[in-house]
Amino acid sequence: MPAARPSRSPTKAPRRAAPRTGSRGSSPPLDRVALLAHQLRTPLSTINALAQGLMRRADRLTIHDVQTRAERIWRASLRLDELIDMILSYTRASSGGIVLNPSEFRPAELIQRVCREQGDQEPARPLHVEIRNLPEMIVGDPVLLEQAFVIVVSNAMKYSPPDQPIKVSAHRDHKAVRIVVRDHGIGIPERDLPFVMQPFFRGQNARKLPGTGLGLSLAWYILKLHGGDLTVESREGHGTKVTMIVPETNVTGLSYSI
Structure with a gap:
């Protein structure tokens, strides 16, 4: 990152204005659920497609092909795990359920x-x-x-x-x-x-x-x-x-x- 770039005022905390229809910082609850569902579906679709490909063509795949597909499945599963962990953590945070264990x-x-x-x-x-x-x-x-x-x-x-x-x-x-x-x-x-x-x-x-x-x-x-x-x-x-x-x-x- 160039050291001489113009400085911006740091963002320090989320603004907590009341939700307004069409406001930049808010979205309707159904839109949020749809966003989460879409984000979860993407890695699931990847895992599903790759797993089906492995089953259908197992006898024709080289070791390299299997390793490549297995790595893609692994990365998609990591993304899915990350999303689930993020959603659970947000749910706990929004309800005050996160307690420090120092x-x-x-x-x-x-x-x-x-x-x-x-x-x-x-x-x-x-x-x-x-x-x-x-x-x-x-x-x-x-x-x-x-x-x-x-x-x-x-x-x-x-x-x-x-x-x-x-x-x-x-x-x-x-x-x-x-x-x-x-x-x-x-x-x-x-x-x-x-x-x-x-x-x-x-x-x-x-x-x-x-x-x-x-x-x-x-x-x-x-x-x-x-x-x-x-x-x-x-x-x-x-x-x-x-x-x-x-x-x-x-x-x-x-x-x-x-």
């Missing part, structure tokens, strides 16, 4: 593990990780924080071409860990930027790409539960920068609605 963990290990696992899904993509001066241990919910970090990194990969690099940097910032994920993707139109963390909202230039519009709102919610923050800076056609602030010791007793 423990000590090593932030550098969590960041490296997520980057390694996400990178394995796109081995040809450059993924640069820079970690410096992190505290050895912090206190927080490592499961939830990993989920938030996975959302941010997978978004960067989803919305940028496969040959474009993703840069992840992390360092200590006062009594917090600052994690920054930058991509060279499609970016977010300026008119859409204030709404990107509203549940189910999708930017105009992302409507044809897979997604539910729940990821960033869920990641923001998780960071807020920890007493941290998540901000987004972006410029259409020039990529996106997402910053996550994770306090070294989580703040308990916070309550946020998604």
Whole structure:
């Protein structure tokens, strides 16, 4: 991402205006259900078609053919699992059902593990990780924080071409860990930027790409539960920068609605 690009005011929290018909940040409940159903059907259709092809042509396929189809089924199942997990997490968050389970963990290990696992899904993509001066241990919910970090990194990969690099940097910032994920993707139109963390909202230039519009709102919610923050800076056609602030010791007793 070019260092000299114009700066945008970071988006800090979903706006919670009352729903209006045709408003940019809201959609009727039936439209949301239809969106979720469509997103679930896509990987299911892929799995179904590939599995039927394997059964019909098993005696004519080479080992390479079987391996290729099996990998595509595996990736579609990962996408399906991700969608189901996202929907369940959103349901819990919207009902106040997510409770922190804080423990000590090593932030550098969590960041490296997520980057390694996400990178394995796109081995040809450059993924640069820079970690410096992190505290050895912090206190927080490592499961939830990993989920938030996975959302941010997978978004960067989803919305940028496969040959474009993703840069992840992390360092200590006062009594917090600052994690920054930058991509060279499609970016977010300026008119859409204030709404990107509203549940189910999708930017105009992302409507044809897979997604539910729940990821960033869920990641923001998780960071807020920890007493941290998540901000987004972006410029259409020039990529996106997402910053996550994770306090070294989580703040308990916070309550946020998604």
